[in-house]
Amino acid sequence: MLRKFSLLFILSFALLPSLFADSWAVGFNAGYVLNGVKASSGYREETSYDVFHGYGVSIPIQYYFTEDLGLETGLRLTERSYRYVHSFDGETILDIHEHNAYLEIPIMMIKSWNVNRFSFSFGLGGYLGLLVYKTEGGSFLTLSFNQDLDFITERYYTWKDIDTSDNLFEAGLSVKLSSTFEIVEDIDIFFETRGDFSFTPIEREYQENQSFRYNLSAVFSLGVLYSFGGNQ
Amino acid sequence: MKKALIVIFCILLSSCEIQERIPPEEYIVDNTWSSVFDAYWHGMNDNYVFWSLDSPNREWDEIYDKYSPLFAELGEISEETREKGARYFYNIMKDLNDMHYMFYLSNGNYLIFWFYAITNRNLMELGYSEDEILKGFLYFDEFEKLSEDNNYGTSEMEREHIGNIMYFTFDLPVFENFVETSSDNNSTDKKINEYFDDYMAFSHTIEGQSTFALLGKTSDKIVYFGFNSFIFSDYYEYAQGQDEELKLWGEELMEILNKFNEWIVEDDIKGLIIDLRGNTGGLNSDIPLLWGRLSDESFVYMQERSKMGDSRLDYTSWIPIRFQPDENGLAMNKDVPIVVLTNRNSASNAEVTVMIMKALQEKGRNITIMGNTTAGANGYFIDNNDVYNSGLFTVEPYIEIYRTSTLQHVYKDGTMYEGIGISPDIEVPFNWEDFQKGEDARLEAAFNHIRI
Numbered sequence: 127m128l129r130k131f132s133l134l135f136i137l138s139f140a141l142l143p144s145l146f147a148d149s150w151a152v153g154f155n156a157g158y159v160l161n162g163v164k165a166s167s168g169y170r171e172e173t174s175y176d177v178f179h180g181y182g183v184s185i186p187i188q189y190y191f192t193e194d195l196g197l198e199t200g201l202r203l204t205e206r207s208y209r210y211v212h213s214f215d216g217e218t219i220l221d222i223h224e225h226n227a228y229l230e231i232p233i234m235m236i237k238s239w240n241v242n243r244f245s246f247s248f249g250l251g252g253y254l255g256l257l258v259y260k261t262e263g264g265s266f267l268t269l270s271f272n273q274d275l276d277f278i279t280e281r282y283y284t285w286k287d288i289d290t291s292d293n294l295f296e297a298g299l300s301v302k303l304s305s306t307f308e309i310v311e312d313i314d315i316f317f318e319t320r321g322d323f324s325f326t327p328i329e330r331e332y333q334e335n336q337s338f339r340y341n342l343s344a345v346f347s348l349g350v351l352y353s354f355g356g357n358q
Numbered sequence: 359m360k361k362a363l364i365v366i367f368c369i370l371l372s373s374c375e376i377q378e379r380i381p382p383e384e385y386i387v388d389n390t391w392s393s394v395f396d397a398y399w400h401g402m403n404d405n406y407v408f409w410s411l412d413s414p415n416r417e418w419d420e421i422y423d424k425y426s427p428l429f430a431e432l433g434e435i436s437e438e439t440r441e442k443g444a445r446y447f448y449n450i451m452k453d454l455n456d457m458h459y460m461f462y463l464s465n466g467n468y469l470i471f472w473f474y475a476i477t478n479r480n481l482m483e484l485g486y487s488e489d490e491i492l493k494g495f496l497y498f499d500e501f502e503k504l505s506e507d508n509n510y511g512t513s514e515m516e517r518e519h520i521g522n523i524m525y526f527t528f529d530l531p532v533f534e535n536f537v538e539t540s541s542d543n544n545s546t547d548k549k550i551n552e553y554f555d556d557y558m559a560f561s562h563t564i565e566g567q568s569t570f571a572l573l574g575k576t577s578d579k580i581v582y583f584g585f586n587s588f589i590f591s592d593y594y595e596y597a598q599g600q601d602e603e604l605k606l607w608g609e610e611l612m613e614i615l616n617k618f619n620e621w622i623v624e625d626d627i628k629g630l631i632i633d634l635r636g637n638t639g640g641l642n643s644d645i646p647l648l649w650g651r652l653s654d655e656s657f658v659y660m661q662e663r664s665k666m667g668d669s670r671l672d673y674t675s676w677i678p679i680r681f682q683p684d685e686n687g688l689a690m691n692k693d694v695p696i697v698v699l700t701n702r703n704s705a706s707n708a709e710v711t712v713m714i715m716k717a718l719q720e721k722g723r724n725i726t727i728m729g730n731t732t733a734g735a736n737g738y739f740i741d742n743n744d745v746y747n748s749g750l751f752t753v754e755p756y757i758e759i760y761r762t763s764t765l766q767h768v769y770k771d772g773t774m775y776e777g778i779g780i781s782p783d784i785e786v787p788f789n790w791e792d793f794q795k796g797e798d799a800r801l802e803a804a805f806n807h808i809r810i
Contacts, residue, residue, distance in 0.1 A: 165667075166378055166379070166668075167667075167668075168378070168379035168404070168668045169379055169380060169381045170668070170744075170747050171744065172744075173747060210666055210667070212746075212747060214742075214744055214745045214746075219664075219745060219746060220664060220666065220674065220746075222666060222674055224666075262674065262675045266662075266664070266674060266677045268662055268677060268679060269642050269662070269738045269740070269764070269765060270642060270645070270662075270679050270680075270682075271642055271643040271645065271646055271682075272646060272682050272685075273646045273647070273650055273682060273684065273685045274685075275591060275594075275643045275646075275647075278682075280677050280678070280679075282675070282677060282678075284675050286675045289671075290414065290415075290671075291669075291671035291672075329669060329671075329672070332415065332416065332669075332670070332671060333403075333413075333416060333418065333419055333669060333670050333671075334416075334419045334422070335379070335400075335403065336669045337379065337667055337668040337669045337672070338669075339667070
């Protein structure tokens, strides 16, 4: 039964494009991710969350039902980072940036407007991600001293273990704007800005009264698309 | 369709609920056990650092679910409900791993219950029942009885510390403020003369806190150094200060520290004994002052991490803590054997010292830890929870977490010793009867180990 269902599922995907296909595009893009977290620092003073830098790479796959309406999916790796700063009496105790990288599958509806060799598109959809690695860096005022009896600030950048407190899955909404320029036939370059709004927290729910953090990202990327198939 | 999309979008965004917290004192609404428990539970929830050991899942939530109705049943805090309320608090605290943990519960007029994690653990190990221990934490006279009891009162936890070692093993008058050196000593029948050709002894009490230190060198060039707490940085400050009396005491202790640092780099030194028995730790700034000449290279011996948010398991990564060698490049000969004496009350910076020794041992140095397992109180604590957003907190007039760790520590390889302690390489038993007679088996074992 399961085998039959799987076969039907695969066939439907294979047949759908041939029934409705106008065109396909596949490409590669890479860019910069500015991410922050929606979070509360509670009643703590001199504690704040801030945005931090990351990167994103992806292999977008687009399928256009019509000339200006399509679906986009693919595979992307997005590093979503944030900064945590805590000071005491004006002295920085912790200035830490954590980077959570997710392997994601987006799915988006795309609406395009074509003007000669340019096209502009708007996309709206969502994504599902899997946490693949974590890193952390920054400065940490340790409670150690040197021989002049001064505190030691340790600067570091390190891999961070994924543990049971981490939420391995992430899901969110994406909205994007992109502009494309056809450099030669079937090959376009594009610039894309995207906003991702996660509605799953960075942490697993492991306690009552938990302070959750949600990723909010702005992604700016450049890429190339190769178009094929359909009635081009 | 458009409307449906907007509704879905709003639902999804509103699901990102941000929990706003309030400080623990705001949970106090009246003079009931329930209020105090709420404040305590939330204060711990936000400030305690060892949740990775004590509530890796939802254990702390289960505590709330179990005890919230029980405390509610008790009603007002009163003499009638004192024992029951204290028992609930004791049951909540007795398994916490933080061995620095010291808790006081008051009704605003007098202390109604206190809890010392390390004392509790020591008494449990000696076979006392929870009822007996709880009584000790409820009533001072019951605690006095425990201290005088033949079992606890003769244990190494109660008896073996440098003050008693100076008194019983070396015949030094530790009950008064004194500084004595071998050149001051006209009496040849003191036992210290059997041990050392050259020595400096120090005993000073200020504001109820006693500092004992003994530095000695044997005729066969073995250096012995014992002290009860890491307080050298404070005396360093006294030595620089304006108070004439404190300045003198400061200079005396600095002379001992300087002499120690001189002796250990002498070419003819044959061994070093560092006596940390009953040493309860102290100032981190003492570590480079005391141990900077043990090695001329920097190396990682420990890792440290802090809370990084209000949730229980929000931590930073582990940050490596490095040994700071002497800035003048002076270091003792790497072949000189070192013995470190420890017991069940060697805590905090005494254990940090043991971690340094273990790391040196792994680098091939001839170092032996001898005596008994240490206390297992490795986390550093500082007296302000705003510095790292963690550690001790107070809810006036009821709760005072007088001591609890601010940061977590593990050995350089990631091994956590909190609540467990570091085992010695060679165990040597303690016997109070013999110790009182001046027969210090652990010290003898240390000398023999170096001499053989």
